[in-house]
Amino acid sequence: MTFSLFTIQMLNGLQLGVLLFMLSAGLTLVFGIMNFVNLAHGSLYMMGAYFAATAYAHSDSFLIAALVGVTGSAALGFAMERIVAARLYARDHLDQVLATFGLILFFNELARWIWGASPYYMNVPEALSGTINLLGISYSTYRFAIIVVGLLVALGCYLLINKTRIGMLIRAGSSNPTIVAAMGVNIKMLNAAIFALGAALAGVAGLMSGPILSVQSGMGEPILIMAMIVIVIGGIGSVRGAFYSALIVGLIDTAGRAFLPLLLREFLDRSTAQAAGPALASMLISIFMALVLALKPEGLFPLRNR
Amino acid sequence: MKPWRISQSVATAIVLLLVLLPLYARLAGEPFALTFGSRVLVFALAAVSLNLVLGYGGMVSFGHALYLGLGAYGVGILAHHGVHNGWLQLGVTILTCAIVGALTGLVSLRTTGIAFIMITLAFAQMFYYLFVSLKQYGGDDGLSIANRSDFGLFTLGSPITLYYTALLLVLAALLATHRLVHARFGMVLRGCQVNERRMKALGFSTLRYKLSAYTLSSVLCGLAGLLYGNLTGFAAPAYMAWTLSGELIVIVVLGGMGTVFGPLVGAIVLLISEELLKALTDHWMMILGPLIVLAALTARRGVYGYLLDWDAWRAQQRRAGKGAAP
Numbered sequence: 183m184t185f186s187l188f189t190i191q192m193l194n195g196l197q198l199g200v201l202l203f204m205l206s207a208g209l210t211l212v213f214g215i216m217n218f219v220n221l222a223h224g225s226l227y228m229m230g231a232y233f234a235a236t237a238y239a240h241s242d243s244f245l246i247a248a249l250v251g252v253t254g255s256a257a258l259g260f261a262m263e264r265i266v267a268a269r270l271y272a273r274d275h276l277d278q279v280l281a282t283f284g285l286i287l288f289f290n291e292l293a294r295w296i297w298g299a300s301p302y303y304m305n306v307p308e309a310l311s312g313t314i315n316l317l318g319i320s321y322s323t324y325r326f327a328i329i330v331v332g333l334l335v336a337l338g339c340y341l342l343i344n345k346t347r348i349g350m351l352i353r354a355g356s357s358n359p360t361i362v363a364a365m366g367v368n369i370k371m372l373n374a375a376i377f378a379l380g381a382a383l384a385g386v387a388g389l390m391s392g393p394i395l396s397v398q399s400g401m402g403e404p405i406l407i408m409a410m411i412v413i414v415i416g417g418i419g420s421v422r423g424a425f426y427s428a429l430i431v432g433l434i435d436t437a438g439r440a441f442l443p444l445l446l447r448e449f450l451d452r453s454t455a456q457a458a459g460p461a462l463a464s465m466l467i468s469i470f471m472a473l474v475l476a477l478k479p480e481g482l483f484p485l486r487n488r
Numbered sequence: 489m490k491p492w493r494i495s496q497s498v499a500t501a502i503v504l505l506l507v508l509l510p511l512y513a514r515l516a517g518e519p520f521a522l523t524f525g526s527r528v529l530v531f532a533l534a535a536v537s538l539n540l541v542l543g544y545g546g547m548v549s550f551g552h553a554l555y556l557g558l559g560a561y562g563v564g565i566l567a568h569h570g571v572h573n574g575w576l577q578l579g580v581t582i583l584t585c586a587i588v589g590a591l592t593g594l595v596s597l598r599t600t601g602i603a604f605i606m607i608t609l610a611f612a613q614m615f616y617y618l619f620v621s622l623k624q625y626g627g628d629d630g631l632s633i634a635n636r637s638d639f640g641l642f643t644l645g646s647p648i649t650l651y652y653t654a655l656l657l658v659l660a661a662l663l664a665t666h667r668l669v670h671a672r673f674g675m676v677l678r679g680c681q682v683n684e685r686r687m688k689a690l691g692f693s694t695l696r697y698k699l700s701a702y703t704l705s706s707v708l709c710g711l712a713g714l715l716y717g718n719l720t721g722f723a724a725p726a727y728m729a730w731t732l733s734g735e736l737i738v739i740v741v742l743g744g745m746g747t748v749f750g751p752l753v754g755a756i757v758l759l760i761s762e763e764l765l766k767a768l769t770d771h772w773m774m775i776l777g778p779l780i781v782l783a784a785l786t787a788r789r790g791v792y793g794y795l796l797d798w799d800a801w802r803a804q805q806r807r808a809g810k811g812a813a814p
Contacts, residue, residue, distance in 0.1 A: 219602055269785055275602055276548050280741055281784035283734040288777030295771045407613055407730065414606045461621035468614035472595050475607055479599050 186319045191440040192433065193316075197325050199432025200332020204387035205409040206416070206424040207339055208259075208380020214419020214485070215356045216271050216373055221282035222262065223409070224402025225289035226381045230255035230388030231397045232297060235304035238392075244307040251389040252382050259381020263374045271373075286403065293399040301396030328390045335386060336425050343421060352376060356419055356485070408435070411471045417481030426483055431467050438463035491806065495795040499749045502756070506655055510648050522647050523719070528759050529654035530716045535739040535751035536661045537708035542737065543746035544669050545701050546681030547597075550605045551612030552736050555585050555706045557728030559713020561619065564631040564723030574637035574644065581710045588615075589706025593699050600684075612728055619725040630724025637718055644718040654715050658752060661708060666748045677701050738780055744790030753792045 209223050234251025238244060266285065270278045306324045313320040343349035351372055354362045363369040395401065412431050416423030443459025450458065474482060506525065513521040534556050541547040562581030571577070592611045596604055625631050636645035644650045668674045676697045679687045687694050717723045726732075735758070743754020761779070765772035789797060 213602065219605065266781055266785070275605060276542075276737070276741065276745075277784045277788065279548065279550065279605060279734075280737060281781045283738070284777045284780030284782075284784065286777070287773045287780065291771050291773035291777065295774065403730070407609065410606045411610055414603050418602060458621075461618050464617035464621065465614045468610040471610050472607065475599055475603060476595050479603065 187440075189316075189319050190321060191436055193321055193325070193329070194440075195433035195436035196429065197328050197332075197432070198436055199429035200329055200336070201387050201391055202405070202409055202412050202432055203332060203425050203428035204335055204383045204390075205405060206412040206428055207335075207421055208377075208383045209409055210413040210416070210419055210421060210424045211352070211356075211376055212267075212380050213413065215352065215359070215376060216267070218267055218271055219275050219278045219282065220267065220380075221279060221406065222285035222289065223380070223384055224406030225286055226255045226259050226262070226384040226402075227388040227405065228293060228397075228399070228402035229258055229289060230381075230385030231304075231392045231395075231401065232293060232302065232388075233385070234389040235302050235392050235397045236297075238304055238307075244309075247304075248386075248389055251392075252385040255385030255388065256378045256382035259384070260374055260378040262381070263377035267377060268370070268373065289402075290399045297397075297399075299399065301398040304392035304397055306393040324393060328394075331386065331390055335383065339383075339421055339425075348375070408467065411467055415471050415474050415482055417484035420481070420483055420485045423481060423483030423485075427481075431470070434470055435463075435467050438466040442466070491803065493799045494802075495749075495792065495799050498753075498792075498795055502752065503659070510651055519647070522651055524759070524763070526647070526651045526654055526715075526719050528755050529651070529658050530712050530719060531736070531739060531759060532752040532755035533654065533658050533661055533715065534709050534712035535736055535743070535755055536658065536665060537705045537712065538736050539740050539745065539751045540665060540668070540705045540708070541698075541702055542740055543750070544674060544681065545677050545698055547698065547702065548605045548737070549596075549608045549702070549705075550730065550733050550737065551592075551608035551610075552705075552709055553728050553730070553732035554612040554615050555589065555709035556713040556716060556732065556736075557615065557619065557723070557725065558585055558588060559710040559715075560717030560720075560723035560727050561625070561631070561713075562710065563637055563714055563717035564633050565625055567633050567635055567637075568625065568631055572635045572638045574639035577637050578711075578714065581714050582707050585706045585710030586703055589703040590699065593702035593706070597695055597698055597702065609730055609733070612730060612733060616725050616728040616730075619728065626724070628725060630722055630726065633717055633721045633723060636721070637714070644715070650715065650718055654719075657711060657715070662748055662752065669748070673697065673700070738783075740790075742783060742787075742790055744793030744796070747790070747792045747796060750790050750792040754790065757791055 205223065205227055208226075209220060212218050212220050212223075230251045233254035234247040237250035238247035241247065262285070266281055267278075270281055310324040310327050312323050314323045314326050315321075316326070341349075343352055351362065351367055355369065355372060355376075359369055362372075408431065409428075412428045413424055415431065416425075416427030439460070442463045443455060446455035446459050446462070506529070509525045510522055513519060513525070534552065537555075538549065538552045541549055559581050562584060563577050566572075566577050566580060592608070596607045596611065599607055619625070620628050636643055636650075638645075642649050642653075644653065669678065676687065676692055676694075679690075679692070680694050680698055684694050713727065716727065739754040739758050740751055741754070742757055743752065744750030762772070762776065765775050769775070787794070
């Protein structure tokens with residue numbers, strides 16, 4: 183195996199990791215502060231991708247696509263919070279799982295109804311369609327752009343949460359929402375804003391993954407399950423934990439898919455390795471999560487002030 | 489004379505209708521009714537098993553379809569290798585589900601709440617991908633089962649036999665649930681749901697009880713899978729999909745979580761509504777989805793739960809009436 187192949191796979195892992203972070207940040211905020219399990223977060227990602235792809239197909243401008251995708255999913259998230267989620271904050275997780283499961287069925291069918299059952303393609307924008315030279319290794323510019331956007335989003339999240347007034351309220355809300363409300367903060371609007379922010383991040387993830395994946399109904403669920411694994415590993419409610427564990431999960435998944443079949447071929451015969459490799463690779467992150475939970479049930483990077 | 493209870497009469501009527509359904513299917517010449525009835529019963533059996541952990545143990549397993557799939561593959565893989573003996577398939581299914589259930593349960597039960605939901609989901613996904621990548625057993629496309637389970641005295645190849653086997657199993661499972669939850673074991677399990685810390689303080693090894701319930705539930709769900717494989721003549725990774733796990737939760741909650749008869753009612757209600765909506769429009773899930781949301785928002789006790797509540801209310805009214813009379 184060559185060094186460049188290894189580097190490219192690591193970059194791919196990083197790219198998956200930042201995508202996962204954009205999804206899990208919203209998920210973990212909503213869970214940590216409102217104690218709400220949002221399975222329909224993947225639907226927000228899917229709708230964001232559809233909005234962006236449609237806008238891009240009509241306007242041919244990636245900027246407009248980004249604007250439509252992100253504001254569209256944020257608005258959808260806001261509506262979802264006001265209509266369904268807000269009524270379920272005080273209820274147990276089972277009701278939340280049930281309601282958001284219903285929402286997933288609705289959105290997947292809605293997407294199939296509006297955009298059809300076959301995948302909807304979104305082109306890579308002209309300016310980002312080539313390859314970029316990184317230390318002598320050529321890498322897809324668009325994928326590199328995803329990494330940059332993801333890291334910028336992570337930096338933005340850090341600044342927002344640690345340096346602004348809103349962030350202070352978010353941190354306060356995650357440790358004691360009742361007191362925050364008693365201090366005169368409109369906790370309802372704060373909750374809706376957090377939900378919409380999470381939805382916007384999911385929209386960014388949808389926008390960015392549109393050109394590298396096919397946009398189709400049901401695309402949100404596999405990645406949602408990965409994001410759920412990310413937040414459980416990272417420690418629920420912790421954005422910092424979500425960032426680290428998203429990168430870990432992204433790298434493990436990509437590395438497993440790329441190298442495990444090669445590794446198995448060393449000491450198994452070819453056909454067995456070919457069959458077992460992908461299986462083990464796709465099971466890898468679940469196994470990793472089971473391991474983490476068995477050793478540290480509260481996750482690897484739990485919130486410190488609990 | 490014992491006062492008349494609505495919930496009991498509804499339950500009796502449902503069982504009677506289920507017993508007579510094959511007769512109707514034969515007389516009306518509608519074999520579809522029989523297949524549909526079997527489907528309802530298979531899902532009811534799976535839901536009964538889920539109800540044991542979800543309704544009585546408070547463990548929200550979001551991966552129960554895993555055992556449904558394992559049961560179907562128990563038939564599929566053995567039949568693929570030319571083993572059609574039903575008893576052997578049954579033994580293998582029970583053993584596999586018990587081992588997988590006990591091992592995954594042991595890890596999952598270290599967590600509670602959302603982490604438990606996620607880890608059961610992750611385990612189910614893990615096996616889903618495992619079977620997707622097993623190319624020798626059909627991979628993504630699944631495995632068709634040409635020869636159904638042969639139990640010597642009877643074979644599940646005949647639709648009527650399959651139907652009555654499923655019905656018998658469902659009724660037995662309902663009876664067993666009733667006995668179990670009123671026995672000491674069930675009391676401890678329900679105690680864990682209400683307040684696990686207190687049960688521990690009372691000296692119960694709660695993990696042991698919860699793990700036993702989880703394993704038992706896995707095996708029961710595996711039986712449903714065995715029937716499902718025989719019903720559809722197919723075993724596929726799709727049987728382990730998370731949507732199916734979600735559907736099982738919907739059935740349990742819709743019927744009445746933590747009521748013995750609820751899962752059967754839930755399976756009937758959900759599957760019939762699905763059929764009705766399918767007849768109405770191709771995009772039936774756009775209607776079903778919001779209905780599930782609405783059910784989660786409002787109808788928390790489930791259909792059968794509300795019937796029980798109604799009975800309790802009537803009994804109270806009667807007592808109040810007696811008290812008022814001189």
